[in-house]
Amino acid sequence: MPRIPRPRCVGCNKVVGNIGQRYINNGLLKLYVSARIQKRIDSTSLICHGCRLKLMRWHHEVEDQINEFISNENSIKNDDDTDEMDIQMENNSKYTQTTENMESIKILVDRCSNDQRSCIVCGEKNANNRTRLDDYNRNMLFMKKGVYVSPGARCCGDHFYQDELSYEAIHQIVPYTSEFVWFNSNEIQKMMNDFRTLLQCQRGLDFDNNASLGDEAYYNITGLQKDQFNDLLNQLQSMRNSKLRSARVALAVFLAKFRLGLSNRVLATIFCLKDKRTISKLINQVRQALKTDFVPHHIGFNHIDRQSVIDHHQTAVATALLATNSNQLCVVMDGTYLPIQKSSNHPFQRRTYSMHKHKNLVKPMIITATDGYILSVFGPFLADGHNNDASIIKHIMRNDDQGITSWLHDDDIIIVDRGFRDAVSAMEELGLCVEIPAFLKGKRQFSTQEANRTRAITKNRWIIESVNEKIKEWNYFNHLHNSSLQYLPDDLDIVCALHNAFRQPIMKDPMNGIELAKIMLEQIEKENELEKLLMQISDDKKHTGGRNYQIKQSKSYINEHLQPSFLDENELEFIVELCNQHTDLLRVRFHSRHSNTKHHTATVQFDDNQDQPIQAWYCTCASGSRTVGCCVHITAILWHMGVNRGEVNVNLHPLSAARLLGYVDDSNSHLEIDDNDDESNNIDD
Structure with a gap:
């Protein structure tokens, strides 16, 4: 019995199985294979799956060139036809040519990846809850972010809020590449309609659209982060949406009123509501809901034992x-x-x-x-x-x-x-x-x-x-x-x-x-030995303590105590007095910040041979004898001697006290006029 020959692919001459075989038919596939093997082929010839994939890859690579070639061929053909027509036919052909050329346009755009297996936001592949982006979200992303998303692109469901891409998801998307993309007239018309719809629905502060505002905007307007705002809204079970506003907008109006302190008339303008009476009504409704559903769980002696x-x-x-x-x-x-x-x-x-x-x-x-x-x-x-x-x-x-x-x-x-x-x-x-x-x-x-x-x-x-x-x-x-x-x-x-x-x-x-509490307890019953020593040597001084607040105030005392040097007026010196009888003592006389005639004398006892050289301190201010911490005057000495001398000169800061005094006039300062100059001027006259 004669053997029946097995069908072979016309492109590669390989045996084609029953599953992978397909007729070549008439069209671009027939043209591609004929050009590749340089033979005339019949439309009933078979082609394998591999050759079809090669055609698809080639077609994807040269698609732009083919469209441009077709467009040019149509243009040349139309030009040849117009040479044989009269003036009216020439105008009609030009109109037809323009219409045909405008049916498709090539635009250079930033686009996301075309990989439909991964999310365009986070890049996660094979996620179970991925959904296909509809045209509305694709156009919204193109308008807000300038990134084109190919049809069929997918995104994880976690990036959606009420069927729209969330604000965070939109700003997380980055372009994959830039390339030319062909748009036909129908696509452009639909995009323009979507853009028009978005602009018409756009409001100054759109709290109903979760994608319109980010965390920073929520905090600046309402005093709460977006997640906190949503949490608070979920706790208000007695709040309901109405025909004029949603519960989200009502809560946002209330919080904006308290956060910003704006008038009801201004809030009505910002939130696109009718008038100030509408705002007042919303605020009262939210106040009652918060008082009923929220406040009892977070304030008052009944909410916590x-x-x-x-x-x-x-x-x-x-x-x-x-x-x-x-x-x-x-x-x-x-x-x-x-x-x-x-x-x-x-x-x-x-x-x-x-x-x-x-x-x-x-x-x-x-x-x-x-x-x-x-x-x-x-x-x-x-x-x-x-x-x-x-x-x-x-x-x-x-x-x-x-x-x-x-x-x-x-x-x-x-x-x-x-x-x-x-x-x-x-x-x-x-x-x-x-x-x-x-x-x-x-x-x-x-x-x-x-x-x-x-x-x-x-x-x-x-x-x-x-x-x-x-x-x-x-x-x-x-x-x-x-x-x-x-x-x-x-x-x-x-x-x-x-x-x-x-x-x-x-x-x-x-x-x-x-x-810190243990250290304070150790010092709280301790006597101030330096106070006794100063009393013994008839030096009437006393001492206090402090921490961060004293450090901030001490800088002002330091700036006031700094004086121009006798050797160089451009240099400032910090006057410190040493004791002849007790070489381990130093003191500084500070002006009181409340009185021009009052001074506070701060004294420090030190030992350079110890790991902790500061042994004791005392000041003549009201709380100067305490041993738990130190007063602002003692802090000023320690801060300047140990830290401030190694830092940048604070007088160079634009808000320093020395500069601030120069910004304000002093009525006690007068321009001194020399009488001799006046007399000489009169003589000249």
Whole structure:
């Protein structure tokens, strides 16, 4: 029986199996194979899979040249035809030629990778949740980023938010290469329509479009990062979208009002809303939602128990310096001032006018843990002389506001400043321990024990000053309208709850500083030996301590103490006095920053033979005899002698004190006129 020949590929003459064989047909494949083997072939010839792939690769490489060749051929053909036509036919042919040439255009663009197996954002391959980008997202990316994405490109589902590429994903995409891409008229028309739609939907602050704003923009406008904003929105279960606005926009308007302190009229313009009444309505709706769904979980004595505060929010420094046992709670109390509008109601104006600040104010009372976590806010209270810190805290304790007396236990420690002096006995009657800085009581200087104990208190009390500053970063509180006073208690609770929930804690690690506390405890009962020595040699001087704050202030004392040298006026010298009888002592006389006639003499005892050469210090200022740290005057000596002389001259800084004085005129300085010059001028005349 004769053997039937197996079919072979017309391109490579290899045997073609039943699966891989395909007819060549008429078209570009037939032309390509004929040119390659230089033979005329029939359309019924077979071709293998390998030869077809070679054609596809070749066609991809020369596609631009082929399109250009076809375009040129059409142009030449049209030119030949116009030579045989009359004027009207010539115009028609030119119009036809222009239309045909404009059907496709080649543009040099930056594009992403054409690999459909990888994500165009992160480059991850074979991800399970990859989706194909639609034309809208491709055109949006091209308009916002200038990067062309080929049809069929894929992206991980994590990079989408509500079916659109997120803001972070758009800015994470980088071009893969630059090349010429052909666009036909339909593609260009569709892109223009998408661009028009995007521009029409674009608003100044579009919080509904998650891709329009980044983390920095969210923080600058609302005071929260984008993730924090979304978290807060998810907690507001009572907020619903309406026909006029979404819950996202309503929350953004509220936070922008507090963060920026703008008027309702300006907010309506920025957020493209109807008028200021719409803004006022939105703010009231969000305020009620926050008060119901958010505030009770983040502020107030009911949201956290006393033991949790001790375990998670009490610093090791407070426990070591002030507490006698580990179960004692330490809290800090202080009042702060919020300026309000001057009222036409005379009684209200008198009751809110502060003789201390010389402004119309209201005064909330804030209670925090020693790491800066806000426990509760009381008030606001009036700001006249009948509503000082002492009277406010006595009012709170006697009325048991928010259940404070039942929340606090016996022997719990209340850290306050000297303004609470008249309320100490009232708090002690309730079984509380009050830590308050010492008073001079007619003395010129604190004793060493008083100064050291005061330093231990202020070491833990500074945290509430920082909290007050954080609250006033919300510009809404910089100047309150009287019409908003009825909402002020809720507004204070909301801002303090936001601080607890989303702001970084002021003391990131409450357990940090235990080594410093041990050093302070070792020094707290120690006598100032240098003070005794100076008294013995009849040199009336005393001494204090400090840390970062003193370093900042010491630079001002150093700049004032520096004087031109007698040898070279361009050189500055720091005058230091040495003792003839005791060669291990040096002292510096500093001008008081409050009085031109007052000086403070700071003395340091040193030993060059020791690893720690500074042995003791003493200053004549009010708290100069303490041994826990040192005062600003001692800090100025140590800073200049040990550090400042090796740094750049601070007087060269554009904001130095020496330069600042030159920017402001002095009415006491007069131009001296020489009488002899006037007489000589008259004679000449």
